[in-house]
Amino acid sequence: MALVLNEDQQMLKDSAKNFCQQSSPLSVLRKLRDTNDEIGFDTQIWQQMLSLGWAGIAVPETYGGFNFGYSGLGVVLEESGRTLTSSPLIPSVLIGATAINEIGSESQKLELLPKIIAGELLLALAVDEQATHSPSNITTTATKTDKTYLIQGKKTFVLDGHVADKLIVVTRTAGGTDKEAGITLFLVDSDSPGLEIKRTLMVDNRNSAQVHFDDVEVPSEAMLGEEGNGFIALDRVLDIARIGIAAEMLGSIQELFDRIIDYLKQREQFGVLIGSFQGLQHRAATMYSEIELCKSTVRAALAALDNPDLDRIEIAELASIAKAKLSEVYFLVSNEGVQMHGGIGMTDEFDIGFFIKRARVAQQFLGDATFHRDRYATLKKF
Amino acid sequence: MALVLNEDQQMLKDSAKNFCQQSSPLSVLRKLRDTNDEIGFDTQIWQQMLSLGWAGIAVPETYGGFNFGYSGLGVVLEESGRTLTSSPLIPSVLIGATAINEIGSESQKLELLPKIIAGELLLALAVDEQATHSPSNITTTATKTDKTYLIQGKKTFVLDGHVADKLIVVTRTAGGTDKEAGITLFLVDSDSPGLEIKRTLMVDNRNSAQVHFDDVEVPSEAMLGEEGNGFIALDRVLDIARIGIAAEMLGSIQELFDRIIDYLKQREQFGVLIGSFQGLQHRAATMYSEIELCKSTVRAALAALDNPDLDRIEIAELASIAKAKLSEVYFLVSNEGVQMHGGIGMTDEFDIGFFIKRARVAQQFLGDATFHRDRYATLKKF
Amino acid sequence: MQALDDFRSSARVWLEENCPQSMRTAMVQEEIVWGGRRPHYENPESKVWLDRLAEKGWTCPTWPQEYGGGGLSKEQTIILNEELRRINARPGLTSFGISMLGPVLLEYGSHEQKLEHLPKIVRGEIRWCQGYSEPGSGSDLASLKTKAELQGDHYLINGSKIWTSYADKADWIFCLVRTDFDVPKHAGISFILFDMASEGITTKPIQLISGASPFCETFFDDVKAPKNNLVGRLNDGWTIAKRLLQHERTMISSFGLASGQSDRGGTTSTVASLEGAAMHYRGDKGKLSDLVLRDEIAQFKIDSTAFMLTSQRSIEESKQGQGPNATSSMLKNYGCELNKRRYEILMKALGSQSLGWEGEGFNAEELLVTREWLRSKANSIEGGTSEVQLNVIAKRVLGLPDILSMSKTNQ
């Protein structure tokens, strides 16, 4: 397994780092917050990302992409995580384009992927219905009429749902609650009659939406994948998304850790640098070790996505390992980040607070550590 | 609630400390082990304990005891825990005498309690059937014949079963497995035909027995408490035993911690005392805090046993709190004990190993931390 | 014993007659009474209650009557508190004067100082703030640089303080100042009181990650404080400072104590208890359906009960002996860690409903959880960081050696 980046991947990573540090530093997020920006990301920066081709990194060339694999997208997400950059990269590219590419029909791919890559179409995934992630636990129904389906129900935690042009909606067309069979995906225009999208502002300054469907009518062609068989395909898309989120978390964790170590090396107390206190040293060394493990799991999971020899279950295991591990370590490092910075870490003026806020959202998004440990155990049949 | 010892209790504690340190130091346990002692405790020391009246501390005066309460028995157990003293105090006094006193008929009390106090009768409790404690999960059956019951089944982890004169046996006379209804207790002579008691040597150098009942016949008068209604009474006896064990564990933990602190103050490395390293200091301070919590829970639970105002559920909560907390902290401190002593802590010549071995047995006996957290949550109705 | 029983009866009667009905309900944040020159009473009955309590000195029941206190014995105070709890009475007054300054004035202040300040604290007429930390001083409090120079009958004070709670709302400040720069840092500090309305004082609120601004930066530019406002001896302020920190720790550890109760700050709500919140948000089939979370909550509740018992034991032990002692570090630290744990578990229980910041999609209670979770992170920083508390335990309680002094003697 390729656990070290190859030269091309390293080059992409370096260039992404350069872009994020120069053009999209953390101060951008602060400004979006302070100005109560309604979109929630900087559209100019997004245009620059588009011109760098980031929306097409993992998309095959046939559909206008660069076929550079998920490892490529992963290093970009990692670097954007370092600066806590908010952009459609997660909802529209990592999740949206992946869903189309993985599940869509040939005509859907030909129509939609080029638009996503060009930035003409923003997508958002509407899967969760409760306060915890549980993707087979779907009560939103899609009822077949003559030539259309009527969607009824509600969704929550729909990242960037308020600016999406289309929603990918996970519905139930058959079967009881919490069954994998009977799940069907639809692409729904966000201006459809009966659809209400309510923006909610999250603690990490990103935007999620709560979405209500009141007999929203969608044509049969809007179906993504097969009727009633949507779960397995969805789960693979979610796994790719989980791995991508883990890559973004990895970037944030590393940035946070770098800031902690810098602080330990410059802050004096009682006449010595606080980094010389063994109590803090051992905690720093423990974080370092955990972060090394994080790097390996993210690299391995991304590499696995680009390896056609691996099956669905192997990918699923690595996705759950990565999301569980990164969630746990982000929790640790974000708490230590505040604690080790002391009073200044508690002030809004200082940047550390942005990381702990982002940490809890990222931890929960698409399943927290407990969810993924349970899933891993199930995959491992124990 | 009396969380501080009164003067009489403190005097008893001081005298118990004195006796254990002088007459029953840890070297006694080592000698019992090295000589492969078949009894598993020092009979001379036990005779001295009897003459000090320890077997009757918590027994009412009517039955020859001193009516000094469980707080009194608790401080004695705590001091015997400091020296890891192995004696019938746990199986025969804390558990056996308590069971008779709590559940027995007037005639059983009048007959048996004076004998226990005089050291003429040793008891052992046979409750567990599986590798984990689960006192309502009873498959050993007692079937009523004309005037007797026939017991069939097997028991494990019967502390000091190999030297007991009588076993208190938890059987099922009705109901399905893992039901509280239908449980009945019997007093069974250890020389009964069909009874096979196999001594097993534990890692802490104590002795447990595995016991097989092959149609062991017992008279109706051997029943302890009511037929089919044994569980609630048993559970109270178990709670008293759990609190007593927690008191013993408290003594061991404090002794272990004292030894750790002494070592940190005398061991030099790199030209300084290792106790000056902040990494170790913070771990020591954390242990100290946890041990303070242990003291309070044990004191509160013992005081509760002597307080007639508290009901069964309140006692049960405190018992589970004490056993869960002490198990967790004994785990922590015993591991730190080995680690902080380094290589010498790994040698048999040094005493630290005796504590970690005893720790794991005490942790599991009558329910480990997970068992008691589950039980506590159930008691708290969540 | 008869006397105590009598006291209980009369206290009960008095409370029955004097405690307004709305003061017998759980406290809500907005109705906390801080007193001061510009007092605010969201609920008018709060003022009635405060005035009646103050008249008997029962806002500070143990303080001498001479200084406006209740003059009660320890035993009487316990009974009074039991009776107050019995009717679920709210505290009449919340004040740093009561919890922090008062006890040290009683111990170190002159008779005149006590006469001047204590009665006003009892009646809630003056709101106090604490001038301890300075920008950059952090845990190394004694490195403070704010200077007080004696000029005739007053001290001239220059410098700045940080983390002064509600300095923008306070009337007076108790403040640590440096009065000698030529001696080891602990030996040149004095403890002084002055009016926040004095000329030369400016305050600037600090916005925290939770969005709230309970603290200020406070700047002193040639501020004059009368000479006899010095408490204790000149350059002996560190002794008083340490004593006051113990009182502060005792106060802060009570946060953790409260977190052990099902009852969160007296409010009744979905999130009042962890298990209630978890069952509400995670489902409940006779028992909490997420068994891993259930185990975590049980562990938390066991720890917080054990902690509460330990706080009680500490009170019982101190009755037999001295005031707040070194175990206050342990209680402060453990209580704060418990409170932080509590909020992390609550976040987990609420799932994505704990992740809101403002606006639609989250109810008020959920939004409060988010903010309080962020607020809780300061628990292990303010009033001495966890690291400092662990150091204190290691050195003062366990007697472990200090590495810096070891290396000095050894090398």
Added chain:
Amino acid sequence: MQALDDFRSSARVWLEENCPQSMRTAMVQEEIVWGGRRPHYENPESKVWLDRLAEKGWTCPTWPQEYGGGGLSKEQTIILNEELRRINARPGLTSFGISMLGPVLLEYGSHEQKLEHLPKIVRGEIRWCQGYSEPGSGSDLASLKTKAELQGDHYLINGSKIWTSYADKADWIFCLVRTDFDVPKHAGISFILFDMASEGITTKPIQLISGASPFCETFFDDVKAPKNNLVGRLNDGWTIAKRLLQHERTMISSFGLASGQSDRGGTTSTVASLEGAAMHYRGDKGKLSDLVLRDEIAQFKIDSTAFMLTSQRSIEESKQGQGPNATSSMLKNYGCELNKRRYEILMKALGSQSLGWEGEGFNAEELLVTREWLRSKANSIEGGTSEVQLNVIAKRVLGLPDILSMSKTNQ
């Protein structure tokens, strides 16, 4: 690439023809081959397998052929290992000579020393032990006091060592000795080899808490070691010692690596995997019935998989660069902690069946769990304690300052 494919084919053919059938099964403790002057072969085919491997130099495939090694490139070695794994081949020889002494002799030894010692290591003719720790030295290895004085053509060695693994069974020792007492402690140490059959050596096994005695105390009383047995330069032994410790850490961290696998030391048994053991002892209704334990096992397996991936990444990275580096401390520490955790979980899963010591009532596997659990406690002590590894990470990897040197410059 063609050359590598050819190598793979020929290796595969050779293994097919030369690896005895019983050597293609999981290793059992009793059949591990340590070699030496008094070798023990519980299974006669072990000797056949060792001899055949040694003849090709494949017990030490990367060592130069000149010294008896296989002379293989890194790429060839990877292929060889893949082929060995493919047929589940046992290691032919387990030896501190291979894992510890050999690599440093190759780096620091003279040509004559290599010629003398390496071929015997390859063939398993000499069993080595390590003379590093001394009574009382603990983590402060460089404080060693065993003295070597040059007397004509030999050194006269006096002192004692502790924790010498299998010293009572070893033929030769690689030993740290003090050759200069008048310089800072690291600057007066030398690295020397000598025969354990020399006059004046006594060994005394140390009984551990697990009941086993893998270590000895070793005493040197006027032991003579030829002058040219010194490796590297006089008083430069600390450089070699540190290098060797890195190799040791790499070896020890592989314990943790193994613990990540379902397969415990290659045995197939009820307790081979944690989840298997838990389901056997705790019940299994489609999934492990104790959901809290299940969560703990899942967390362990996730961590151990992440650790295994990190070890692999470290190997991939070192292929692009240097040999064992500072991350060896991280891997050593994490691997050891994992192994300790593994045994604690296993104890929990087995319940009271994990608490036996000997005799009736427990099967052999259960009794082994008890002993191995106790043994595992040494993982974070031997080869440098956890504390030392964390210090190394903090200082060498993260570049955090040392408090003792800070306080020296500051005060």
